[in-house]
Amino acid sequence: MELDAQSLLFALLIALPAAFAIGWVASRMDLRQWKRTDREAPKAYFKGLNLLLNEQPDKAIDAFIEAVQHDPDTSELHFALGNLFRRRGEFERAVRVHEHLLQRADLARSDRERAQYALAQDFMKAGLFDRAEAAFAALEGTPFETESRLARLGLHERSRDWAGAADVAGRLEKAGAGSFATRIAHYLCEQALEADARGDAASAESLLTQAQAAAPQSARPWVQRAERLARSGDAAGALAVYLGLAQRNPEAFARVSGDAVACAQTAGQLPALRDTLQRLYEQQPGIDLLRALARADGQPPGQSPRLPSLLREQPSLSAAIDLLDTPAAQWPESGQTTVREAVARAARPLQRYRCAACGFESQRHFWQCPGCLGWDTFPPQRIEEL
Template identity: 75%
Template structure:
């Protein structure tokens, strides 16, 4: 069959412009559609951002959902939406958003790690601790590793799994996150309590030694050791431990001075204990020390010669109550004024007005709150009267 050369040329001359016109029209259509979609997505995004800044969370969520519908491939919109759901307490919806992100094959490694971290936070906030633990463990070796380990530490403490907590804390300390020696000492003390409950005294002693070595200045290992010795009837040895704590950490010792006195009386060392407590009271007076001294003397705390000094230097309600429990005939001349000063000091915190809208507190009543500028938000009664 012979080719009709003039006819072929004519067909080409007609087809080429037509193809060009069709391609141009298609490209213009796609361009307009892309521009329209591009305008709609940022508009919805900025609308959501504006609503979020104005604390209109419900409307912000609606705007971000609209933005995601216009541009479902944008991961940032999904992150914003998921975080909003979590802040709102809608954890199931937050989980769905972040799981959807993780299922995307085109997600970058960085965004995948962010989505995994966000998902772990969703589970944590929702109280799904088993799933949260698994999600945080999946972040090992990522930029979120430190945050994940801190979360795992919190989970271990919450479940009272002290072995796991100690392991995670040691890893964090090794990684240079900071010192966890005091926390590790507490974990050893908790394990010592568990060992004692099982009757394993030797293990408990070893664990307390380890706790003291981890945090030499910590009070708890010494307190727990002294209490164990006293319970076993070795009051003399318990007193040695108490005395070490008194010299090393007098504030922590003062709170437990009553237990020290009980050991001293049982060991027949009441005079030595009285001298030690008297010296400590002169250095750092406190109501617990006063009560311990009264126990040694066999008197009421309200009749102690140290009480008026305590009321003068530390006017507290506890000290005032000790005096009020004492017969009025035994009060010294300055007692009434001392009690008044203690009550006045304690009442000062409650003699304030608190805004019902924002919680702002003030010494005087305001018609308009200086904090939130609300009107008639200050109740007419003091805090102490509510």
């Protein structure tokens, strides 16, 4: 019995130092492995960064893949790799990288939200708009909420989902992301057009009322309402809307002033409208108002006594065309000079040479483009001759 105890004690005395030695060797080996991995991962990372700065994305991707293999738990490397894939148009690989990040249970909340936003961008760039919409919607209540809502707004516009666009724009405005009143008015006007197309006049009228309330200075709801009234035969009602637009947005009214004259003629209210046209023309003369005034006076625009002075002040091709439509014998004394000035002014931007490689424009012809330094990239013809 005493011999067995001595044998056991002897074995323990031998085993303990051996176990310590084995543990020490294993720890040293593990430490060396850790140090080697730690050296290799940053080396691969900085190699990829250097290649990226040198505009070699293909080699940079290879380097980042190597870095991820050495340190698969580093989320920043995954983000860098996914963004590179997306920039190169390799959307499927970018999606896989970001989905792999989202599957990690140990991922921090901030990194998870960031990965979700990156995944939504992948879907957006790949043209998978339904999946992008769902991915962006998942970011409600996160720091990426505003960016995701703006992206969803673009998606709704692209798919012509005007109701959805109006809803998102309203939430953006309430969140303090800026004023979206004008855009909301356009969305409501688009819905009004759809309502008219399906014969729902009551809904169309209600939507236009909402659009005017959302953006009182926006021209489109007023113009669209006036056009609806004119189509329905209510010329007097349409004229009243046009006159309301003239008070709120005179510049926008000038573009549709000819339509207002047509309504005034039908409604027998031309004198009242003519006074408004004359007042607006004196404040800000333009070819649209001149044509409307000429129509109200029952004469061709080319015979309007206002045309020569307008041509001198604004030598535009539109005004010159109106004068050319009039027999030369009826031209004012300065007619030929003003027409020439108008044509010369309109032709000036076209009397230039344009580089076929980079689009650089110049009044001179160059053998070597000052923009891209290419040789013989300027065609011998000017822009107007191409």
